[in-house]
Amino acid sequence: MKLIAKYNRVTIPIIIAILLISSIGYYFILHRILIYQLDKDLRVEQNEIFQHLKETGQLPETSDYKDQQISFHPTNLVEFKDRYSTQDVYNKREHEGESFRRIDFLVIQGDKHFIATVKKSQQETEDIVRLILMITFFIIAILLLILFISNRFLLSNLWKPFRNTLEQLNQFNFFSKNKIALQKTDIDEFKELNDTVLFMTQKVTRDYQTLKGFTENASHEIQTPLAIIKNKVELLSQSENLTETQINVLQSLNEAASRLSRLNQSLLLLAKIENLQFAHIDTIDFSSMLQRYIDNFDELAQAKGLRILKNIEDKVIMQMNESLAEILISNVISNAIKHNIDNGNITVELNKTYFRVSNTGPELRTNAAELIGRFKKESSSGDSLGLGLSIVKTITDIYGFSISYDYKKEQHIVEIIFNDLAIE
């Protein structure tokens, strides 16, 4: 749920409730005030009747106007307290109920006692109250509408820096040279968020660099002792009259050292690619480079009885580091040869959209997509380090290509979809 929806869900009912309660209260207070006013008018009328009686000794005429009626009824009562009340009368002429405010009081003319009744229509008062209520509801509606619109436009505008920051974070990439650029904002919360984001990304980048630097240095330092081990084993192997046990030991040593050195070189290569040491961009003819690599591996493929089917579009020109392109091609092609079966086949397809290599090979037991990960490998054999595809993946990441690996219809398929920016 969006923040604004959640916010509206709470505030709008509260606003409506407050407005309703207050308008009900408003109604009653207003009603009371107006009734009080009517009662005052009735008292004025009462005084006039008394005045009239005093001056003329006669009761005034009864009257029956629409908004004021005066009547007298003889009574035996000697004492009567003034009584105010509201009376609903059905108006036959207009076919509707009508409210009157009335006062009943005792009038004494000589020795005759009358109950005088003065009635005043409440119609006007109610009309006013109704009008005021309508205005109130109208204001509520306007208020809600304004609230809705302002939330929609003002708030979405207010949240812009937040969304910008989010987008920047989404696009954040260690390889990218452009630093994270956050939109300036004068909202304290977003300023704080941006400061934190900036701090975190800088820290993460720094840590990453340190780690990569460490990997690279460590790999470099390992090279020399490895070289010594390898060379000493090689020298020892030259000795005459080795026993079978000694030969086995030497062979194991040699294999382990070779594996370690290949591993080290691959890690070093990964570290270098990730450290953007291959940042230089060349204009390369991917088609002819691919052709050259296939030719180079041709004898190798023949030795295994592999058939190579080619569907290579001419002149696929790309903006890419030459070394990285070579590494990419040679890794993908050599993988297809290495992890193939005798008398199998390889299909190499290249055009301006994608580079796809499919090959026969032993059935996959693990999830194909996982094999792109580092140190993920299908077999435990020593000739596979599980780094080949992840080197390719790292290269594709740098150029924004997408890579997929799949096993379908007994074919291993590695597909790299190019980024338009790299194609010429």
Next chain:
Amino acid sequence: MKILIIEDEKALSESIVDYLSAQEYTCETAADYRNALEKIEYNTYDCILLDITLPGGDGLKILEQIKEDNKTDGVLIISAKNSLDDKITGLNLGADDYLSKPFHLSELNARIAAIIRRKNFDGNSIIKFGNLCVDTQRKSVTVENNTVELTKKEYELLLYFVSNKKRLISKDAIAEHLWGNEMGGNFDFIYTHIKNLRKKLIDAGDADYIKSVYGMGYKFTDQ
């Protein structure tokens, strides 16, 4: 043939001396920058192995010095850095080849042999072994005057064997030499190449010099 090994790691330079001495090279060593400069100034070598990360100075400076003095010594850079920049700088400064650590001694030996062949190529581009004759300039192979038709990789393999004659070469070194790192550790392919090469040499005139050494690799020998 005189070789100068400029390498600060003693164990490494010992191994190199050990291997190269058996190939009839005379080896000298220098373990630091100053020592290296002195030796270069007063002597001429057929090939100089140069480790560019040296105590006391940048190895590339030594290379610059050699070129400034108009010396014709071949230079093979060996480096733990395996860095492309170093490689390009080194080759631009006039180094003949670049090898990154760790390397096989047989590979180092083959590279040195190639450099020396290129340096003296007016004189001696023909390598003879028994009844086998390899012309490195024309890239042709003959056995008792019968031309042997070899594929590119078979020729490279033979040259590698001939450069490291009478030494044991591990399968691993062969795989890396022929196919580079990507195919390292994968020996299936070598058997086919060696089988084919051996058959061609025998068919051409009984030049059966490739011997399989149990469990270890191969040896190119007439014994």
